[in-house]
Amino acid sequence: MAKQLIINQTLNECRAALIENGEILDFLMERSFHHRPENNHVDFPFVGDIFKGKVVRVLPGMQSAFVDIGYEKAAFLYVDDAYIPTIEEQRDMAEKSKKSMEGKEKQGEVIPDELSTLSEAVNMRFRPDISIETFIKEGDEILVQVAKEPISTKGPRVTRHITFAGRHIVFMPFIEHTGVSRRIESEKERERLKEILETIRPEGTGVIARTVAEGQSYKTLKFDFNMLMKLWKDVSKKAEKARAPAVVHQDLSFIQRVFRDIADEDVDEIILDSKENLKEAEKFVQKFLPTMKGKFKFYGEDSTPIFEKFGIDLEVxxxxxxxxxxKSGGSLNIDQTEALVSIDVNTGKYIGRKTFEETILKTNLEAVKEIAYQLRLRNCGGIIIIDFIDMEKEENRITVYNALLEALKKDRAKTNVLPISGLGLVEMTRKRTRDTLSRIMCEPCPYCEGTGRVKSTLSVCYELIRELNKVLAKTKGSKVSIYAHPEVTATLTGEDFDLIDTLEEAHGKSIQIRSENNYHVEQYEIFPQEY
Structure with a gap:
């Protein structure tokens, strides 16, 4: 089945999905009402946006600082992202890092295409001995770039290691480095690209060849570099004149980022349901991705919404x-919390045909593909714990572990996976720079306030009775009124809960119970009438 890029526009919301064989390879969504400000204040900072910020607080104990970038929450800046080393320090650290990494490969690490942040490209700490308070002070105006968007209650995370991502290369104006995406495996091609990059980058700057740079000519890479260099010069000029906090560069528009980040050369068809988006996409492709010309199609004849037509809404x-x-009848239970994501694998209705161990192995292998797919689609990040069904044979555990590593190769985010433990658990991490799909599309239940649970009616009744006993013992009046949820009042007055009459006799007071339909099931009020 062909690989297709589907783009849907609904009022201020734009969604894009890259699909192949009915599976969503990548999904992006943006709602434009919190985008692109006209003044110096930003409604929402996106990854790649650059700001001239003002340091509002330095925390030596946490080796970090908070920076005002014009957003409602201050941005977080860690010492490693704050320190810009000298050229000599960079070269010295690069040499040490190269020697220490020779012949080493981190077990379970799945490397994505290097995109926009330095940490994904150069894994080193320049000055482990330096303290943030020695080079950053409160009131300083500094240039920072968003490395991680605001997630949940946290503000954005920023870095001073500015990067500009083009189609084929990533340009770093402050870090001297020549690199090639680790997804390009051919040593001959890696050396060829490094030679080209060395000739086009000025001393003291860095360039990384992205995965799509494989096989590209010097002319193509030079064109990409010149465009990014011009962009950096424009940003520098704007930053000199701007007064913090101020936006000095905003990343590409949503449509342009879709083509830069998730579309690739082997996309067979690009289908859009908005003529405005179609014009913007064709213009961008004509200038930067000429090989994708002629693949566009406008979706306008069918009354069925485009995402429904291609089964994307169902997947979301x-x-x-x-x-x-x-498909076998098994299932996954996926729970996302602030601390981690837990995934439990169950056989469900699948009973297998041969041995119990084979049934478990088949379920786990099927679960592996779905887990990798769901992590990508949901954009789950941080610590992830997977509870596979226990397997007795060690070779089966290795098979499932290797299958998981293979399935994660489709993921654009960097992952690190530990082998299956003796308890059948897999511990892994996945890098995330944007919020999860569930947080973007959902909000905590206003009834249970996001806990997923409410007290049972019986628990509320006993809690109410305990409170009622205290009120009856203190009040001097002869009457007490109770207001509660209808289910609670029904239980209180039911035959199985014959306590009200007993309490009236014991305290010599009258108890009136009234139902309030607009009350939460856990809400109740007790009013003594003093007279």
Whole structure:
């Protein structure tokens, strides 16, 4: 089946999905009402946006600082992202890092295409001995770039290691480095690209060849570099004149980022349902991605919404549900919390045909593909714990572990996976720079306030009775009124809960119970009438 890029526009919301064989390879969404400010204040900072910020607080104990970038929450700047080393320090550290990494490969690490942040490209700490308070002070005006968007209650994370991502290369104006995406495996091609990059980058700057640079000519890479260099000069000029906090550069528009970040050369068809987006996409492709010309198609004849037509809406609905069913009858339970994401694999209705161990192995292998897919689609990040069904044979555990590493190769985010433990658990991490799909599309339940649970009616009744006993013992009046949820009042007055009459007799007071339909099931009020 052909690989297709589907782009949908609904009022201020734009969604894009890259699909192949009915599976969503990548999904992006943006709602434009919190985008692109006209003044110096930003409604929402996106990854790649550059600001002239003002340091509002330095925390030596945390080796970090908070920077005002014009957003409602101050941006977080860690010491490693704050320190810009000298050229000599960079060269010295690069040499040490190269020697220490020779012949080493981190077990379970799946490397994505280097995109926009330095940490994904150059894994080194320049000055482990330096303290943030020695080179940053409160009130300083500094140039920072968003490395991680605001997530949940946290503000954005920023870095002073500015990067500009083009189609084929990433340009770093402050870091001297020549690199090639680790997804390009051919040593001969890697050396060829390094030679080209060395000739085009000025001393003291850095260039990284992205995965799509494989096989590209000197002319193509030079064109990409010149465009990014011009962009950097424009940003520098704007930053000199701007007064902090101020936006000095905003990343590409949503449509342009879709083509830069998730579209690749082997996309067979690009289908859009907005003529305005179609014009913007064709213009961008004509200038930067000429090989994709002629692949566009306008979706306007069918009355069925485009995402519904291609089954994307259904997949997105599955991605915000806690339970995901497997084709065999098994299932995954996915719970996302502030601390981590837990995934539990169950056989469900699948009973197998041969041995119990083979049934478990087949379920786990099927779960592996779905887990990798759901992590990508939901954009889950941080610590992830996967509870596979226990396997007795060590070779089966290795098979499932290797299958998971293979499935994660499709992921653009960097992952690190530990082998299956004796308890059948897999511990892994996944880098995330944007919020999860569920947080973007959902909000905490106003009834349970996001806990997923409410007290049972019986628990509320006993809690109410304990409170009522205290009120009856203190009040001097002869009457007490109770207001509660209808289910609670029904239980209180039911035959199985014959306590009200007993309390009236014991305290010599009248108790009136009234139902309030607009009360939360856990809400109740007790009013003594003093007279």
């Amino acid at each position: 609905e599955r991605a915000i549900d806690n339970k995901v069913f497997l």
